[in-house]
Amino acid sequence: MAPDPPDDGPRGERGRGAVAAALLPLLGGAANLASVENCMTRLRVTVRDPSAVRRGELRALPGVLGVVEDGPALQIVLGPGTVAKVAPELARHMEPGPAESVTAEAVTTESVPAEAVPAGAVTAEALAERGAAIRAERKARNATPAREFLRRIAQIFVPLIPALIGCGIVAGLAGLLANLHWLPALAPALTACASGFMSLIAVFVGYNTAKEFGGTPVLGGAVAAIIVFPGVDRVTAFGEKLMPGQGGVLGALAAALLATRVERWCRRRVPEALDVLVTPTVTVLVAGLVTLYGLMYAAGKAATAIGHFADRLLANGGTAAGFVLGGLFLPLVMLGLHQALIPIHATLIQQQGHTVLLPILAMAGAGQVGAALAVYVRLSHNASVRRTIRSAMPAGLLGIGEPLIYGVSLPLGRPFVTACVGGAFGGAFVGLLGQLGDTVGSTAIGPSGWALFPLLQGGHGLGRAVAVYGAGLLVGYAAGFVATYAFGLSRESLRELNAGGEKSPSGD
Template sequence: MATEDKNRATAAAILPLVGGAPNVSSIAHCMTRLRLGLHDRSLVDDEALKALPAVMGVVEDDTYQIVLGPGTVARVTPEFEQLVEEAREAAPAPVAVSAEELAAQGAAIKAQQKAKNATPFKLFLRRIANIFVPLIPALIGCGIIAGLNGLLVNLGWLPAVTPALAAMASGFMALIAVFVGYNTAKEFGGTPILGGAVAAIIVFPGVANIDAFGQTLSPGQGGVLGALGAAVLAVYVEKWCRRWVPEALDVLVTPTLTVLISGLVTIFGLMYVAGEISSAIGTFADWLLSNGGAGAGFVLGGLFLPLVMLGLHQALIPIHTTLIEQQGSTVLLPILAMAGAGQVGAAMAVYFRLPRNESIRRTIKSALPAGLLGVGEPLIYGVSLPLGRPFITACVGGAFGGGVVGLFNQLGDTVGSTAIGPSGWALFPLLDGNHGLGSTIAIYGAGLLVGYVAGFLATYFFGFSQDLLTEFNVSQDPAPSTVAATGGPHTDTANGPGSLDSTNPGPTDPGSPEKAPARV
């Protein structure tokens, strides 16, 4: 009960600071963030929100995102929804300003905000993330069950239970194409169930009786990429039908033509093409780490945080999902997760380099446990990115950690993750490798340790100019202001390279003066 009261209190504290129930147009949440659609952005009190104990930060995107952390956000969101509903039921109808006028004001502000960082490519990546991010909780749950099942099988324990665990772990992955098709149609403005119906063709066992391009199709061929393409096609076919089919016949003709046309193209085209692309992705990932090793890991681990800053990390989500579907794990995620280790090491160095700045040190102390578990937003937006140079040295730490994991991959010790989303210590239960769990854990742990140490040393010795130390290493100076993010969607990066909630994407391009890091 105490926990429920705490979650309701958090929701009650947030609601008036975002303009109250009348200002909230939509409510959703991802791995770490409460995502709100707002009619009027100017009614939000950003500083008061950031000062709430439960709030780790705020991120501005196409929705207003309040970072609460994993677990907490899933409990606060229902309480927030209930409070909004209760307030709307109790409130009298607006008099001075109509709902249409308020919505128009909000739409104008929202359009202005999005225009600052809305390129076609980033908007496309945002849509891709919106398709895959809702699948992350199931990927995590099934991935952990798969790891537990593998451990029990290796130990020879509970032989009567392991088949049931295998079914639980594999059921979702066997049908993931259907969920991708459903979410894709929903995201692109079609009927979700039609997208799922077309994508279901890909996993239907009966496709094994069909020949296409001189080959017999295999159930699941093309995977999530084929499902995504099939559902997008279904949306366009459906919209075409809505324009040309008479209303009296729409309910019969439109869904029939949508499934028929999209299904034929999927069977005799998309499944083959997407299957070839999926195979090429797996082959390239294996080749890259087998031959590039430490060098590839160094580059990938070092560049991930900048990719997040630019909102480009979302392009990796389908690749991770394809590798998991195809090989059972993604070898890229443990390497990219080293970016979080570099961030933690950099934050610890900032803590020691600014012994008299209690404000920044207090922020680091409160955010460090979450950072160790893979939730890096408080450290990124509250410490390293506003300071500037420590963000760069955090990337150095991630590069060295990624180099270690990449080196072991080149030597034949594959380290992968059975799900996307978590990083840091939270990734341990999802690790998978070819030389046993103990070896896999040791390699990933070594990468984290190197990332911590390299990020710490790079930041301690090279992360501060003399002017920066003089300005911030005084007791009366406040912490640097949080940088609002207005980039792509958001798998919470800081939750991990897949989330990256996910997700989040981070601030706008550094070229934008008002959004660039505050110090260099």
């Protein structure tokens, strides 16, 4: 069995170190760690030898909400707050050394194929193995250049999520104080705290873009900074004067990509003795001029079109759009196509202060929760699967859906489809109210489920936005539950699954 963390939990210094110490041997030891990073809820660990990872014990470790395999990387779901404290503790144990490449085929063969799982093995462990096999198969099938590009685009924005969340909550607090006419002297200060990052987000996007695509990060940031420089209003492109911030994150992304290409071209051709002078100069000059006289204008038109399209979508067809978006989001996540939405969310937040798409897409998680609850009720004699659902449900309510998806609904098959049905009805409800004028948006990306409540913003105030979003969650829960209870499990599946374990005396 995996060692348990001490009783003081992950909040204190001892607790953080104990969680990292417990994870270390299960990941193959310090020598097996190639990189350790974290996003808002997940610990992202790249290992040199995937076969050395003790996956079963890792999933069973207290505090681990789920484990998702992503090529040579493991995404260990620890939840918000905890992961930010555990990641640096685990990184301290890393040993320097080159990471070995691992092919998608190696990862796929490492996982237990779904066909190898015996028909009678319907415990939570068997479902987890099926889920891991499905994800590995999808990962290998989806390893196309286009999806790899989308994954790298997503990696540009993931490090920005904590700042987006913090600034979004501060902006909401400033708006609340202004609406209630409380502490009038403090509201402008809070607005400044919330708006400073957003006014310079293009610089951070440019920096991360160059870093992700192999350029010098500060050069990517320098070129992207042109977009937010106040003096661009003296430049005319295509017969129009430019405005500071025109093009936003899309322009910054394109400018930094161009800067990276120019820099790498120079590195191959400029003599080493002149490289330190020539390469940065040419990179900033060429990429900067193209940004001013082309990219800012084009990206500005694209960003404006995105904003207008989102507004028209909800105003004229919010119900249908919500049904489609809420119902298809989970399959999009499986295919990796959801990453294309991240720049769109960021563009809407920069333009309008919030993204109206995220609350609709969050309904997919509500459908998943409802489906898992129905499976819990139907499998009254399978204590193993019910225990998995109970342990993963708090994370699901907070919008962390992987443990329920890959541990329950996707391995079972039909419950995944009925979870999408629940998400579709929840999305349709939020879209319908948006069509009627009660729009609700999120001031940041990243959180979902209940964790999205502090980031909500609406056209009729925070109270209405919370009510609309909360009602949408309830519709998603209910629709996912009813669809799964009625159609998610066949009679044969129920007999097989309920034969997987004896009913406990407590009913679990």
